[in-house]
Amino acid sequence: MKLVFAGTPEVAVPALDALIASGRHEVAAVVTRPDAPAGRGRRLVASPVAQRAEEAGIEVLKPNRPRDEDFLARLREIAPDCCPVVAYGALLPRVALDVPAHGWVNLHFSLLPAWRGAAPVQHSIMAGDEITGASTFLIEEGLDSGPVYGTVTEEIRPTDTSGDLLTRLALAGSGLLAATMDGIEDGTLKAVPQPAEGVSLAPKITVEDARVDWSTPALRVDRVVRGCTPAPGAWTTFRGERLKLVQVAPVPERTGLAPGALDVGRNSVHAGTGSYAVELLWVQAQGKKPMRAADWARGVRIAPGERLGG
Numbered sequence: 001m002k003l004v005f006a007g008t009p010e011v012a013v014p015a016l017d018a019l020i021a022s023g024r025h026e027v028a029a030v031v032t033r034p035d036a037p038a039g040r041g042r043r044l045v046a047s048p049v050a051q052r053a054e055e056a057g058i059e060v061l062k063p064n065r066p067r068d069e070d071f072l073a074r075l076r077e078i079a080p081d082c083c084p085v086v087a088y089g090a091l092l093p094r095v096a097l098d099v100p101a102h103g104w105v106n107l108h109f110s111l112l113p114a115w116r117g118a119a120p121v122q123h124s125i126m127a128g129d130e131i132t133g134a135s136t137f138l139i140e141e142g143l144d145s146g147p148v149y150g151t152v153t154e155e156i157r158p159t160d161t162s163g164d165l166l167t168r169l170a171l172a173g174s175g176l177l178a179a180t181m182d183g184i185e186d187g188t189l190k191a192v193p194q195p196a197e198g199v200s201l202a203p204k205i206t207v208e209d210a211r212v213d214w215s216t217p218a219l220r221v222d223r224v225v226r227g228c229t230p231a232p233g234a235w236t237t238f239r240g241e242r243l244k245l246v247q248v249a250p251v252p253e254r255t256g257l258a259p260g261a262l263d264v265g266r267n268s269v270h271a272g273t274g275s276y277a278v279e280l281l282w283v284q285a286q287g288k289k290p291m292r293a294a295d296w297a298r299g300v301r302i303a304p305g306e307r308l309g310g
Contacts, residue, residue, distance in 0.1 A: 001081035001185050004061075006031040006104070010048040011170045012086035015107055018174035019084065020056055025181055028078050029059040031066070033089050067093045075099050082184060084177055085139065086170075094141060102184050104139040107177045109169045110202065111151055112137060113194040116144035117202035121169065122162045124202075126227035128219070132156055132165070134173035136180040138191045143201075147191030149180045161229040205232055212236045214260035214309045217275040218250040233284075236260075236308045238300075243308070246282035246290050254279075260307040262297075269293040271308055 003025050005016050019027050030053035035044040050060050063071035072095060082102040085092075097104055110120035111133040117123075124132040133153040140146040152172045156165060183189025210228040212221055212235065225245050228234040234245045248271075257263055257272025270277040280293035285300075 001025045001102070001181060002079070003027050003181065004029045004031060004075065004078060004080040004083045004100070005049075005053075005085075006083055006088040006092075007049040007086040008033045008047045008089045009087050011166055012049050012088075013052050014170045014174040015084065015086045015177045016049060016052055018178040019181065020058075022178050022181075025185070027053075027056075027058055028080060029061055029074075031061045031063070031071075031083075031088065034062045034064055066090055066096050072096060072099070082181065084181060086173070086177070092139060097139060097141070105136055105149065105177070105180060105184070106139050106144070106146075107173045108135050108137060108144055109133075109166065109173065111135060111153065112144060112148055113197075113199040115200055115202040118204040120202040121166045122202070122205050122227045123200075124227075125156060125160060125162055125165065126223045128223055129156055132169070134169050134176055136173075136176055137194075145194060147193045149183065149189050149191050150176055152176050159226070161226045163230045207232050207235075210234045212245060212309070214272065214307075215274045218252075218273040218278050219275070221273050221278050222248055222250050237310055238285075238308055239306075240310075241286050243286075244284040244290075245280065246284055248278040248280055250276065251279050252276050258307070260309040262302055262307055264297045264302050265294075267294050269297045 003019060005019060005027055007016060019025060030049060032047045032050045035046050038045040053060050061071060061074060076099055080100045083100045083104040085104050085106040092104060112135040115123050131153055133151050135151045136149040138146040154169055154172060205228060210232050212224055225234040225248050235242050236245060254270055254277035257270060257277045259272050259274055261272040263270040269280040271280055282290050283293045283296050284290040285296060
């Protein structure tokens with residue numbers, strides 16, 4: 001088939017690579033978000049998908065909005081059979097959805113209908129799921145509600161951050177997306193409507209969502225930290241300033257600490273929660289680089305009675 005691939009961040013690059021490498025389909029063009037400011041100089045930088053497409057000699061389209069008429073005109077000129085999508089980052093209007101004969105097929109990082117929305121990986125970790133995966137589905141105008149072509153599953157490991165898990169899902173999902181394109185072309189794959197039961201939503205994680213509530217149990221604190229790493233970053237406050245929590249570890253045998261209370265040892269820092277304590281392993285103070293929590297504690301000289309979270 002002739003394909004137009006839509007995607008923007010680094011997590012979409014493995015899928016683009018898989019389609020290029022398959023040799024079975026032609027990636028005629030790539031659609032991605034416009035160049036965005038990055039770095040200290042805030043200069044405009046092309047998205048990771050745009051950079052990879054340019055390296056491969058593939059035409060790159062960067063519409064401000066996918067309903068822009070010049071973009072739609074070019075899409076019709078290319079006349080793709082199908083448009084695979086991975087984390088493109090913009091809503092596709094009906095006028096664009098109708099162009100390819102086989103529609104737009106999205107690779108979504110959850111087992112639909114669970115975790116429809118922008119942050120499925122973060123929500124699956126924060127909810128304590130043990131299994132997640134990726135799904136390919138036909139895009140409709142509803143939120144991740146279209147019929148599903150296929151899935152792969154992935155175990156969530158006890159220490160997984162959302163960054164760790166997303167990296168594995170991007171690789172596993174790239175093979176799923178390529179296989180989905182093959183099945184659509186040869187007619188062996190039919191999309192199956194999602195069940196009405198089991199729907200859950202995964203809206204974008206806000207900075208406030210990433211604030212740790214020390215009155216919740218240790219497992220919840222750990223899940224919030226892992227789910228919000230690397231972005232937007234779990235955090236708390238200490239002496240009125242924000243302190244990012246990069247890595248913690250639940251310590252079931254350490255009890256008796258009040259929520260947010262700190263216990264500083266020679267080479268360890270424990271914080272109380274609504275159940276047992278967590279050990280702070282890595283933290284990042286405002287304006288500083290990430291550091292071991294024990295080094296941070298020595299530097300700030302924590303006084304008796306001081307606690308996290310105000």
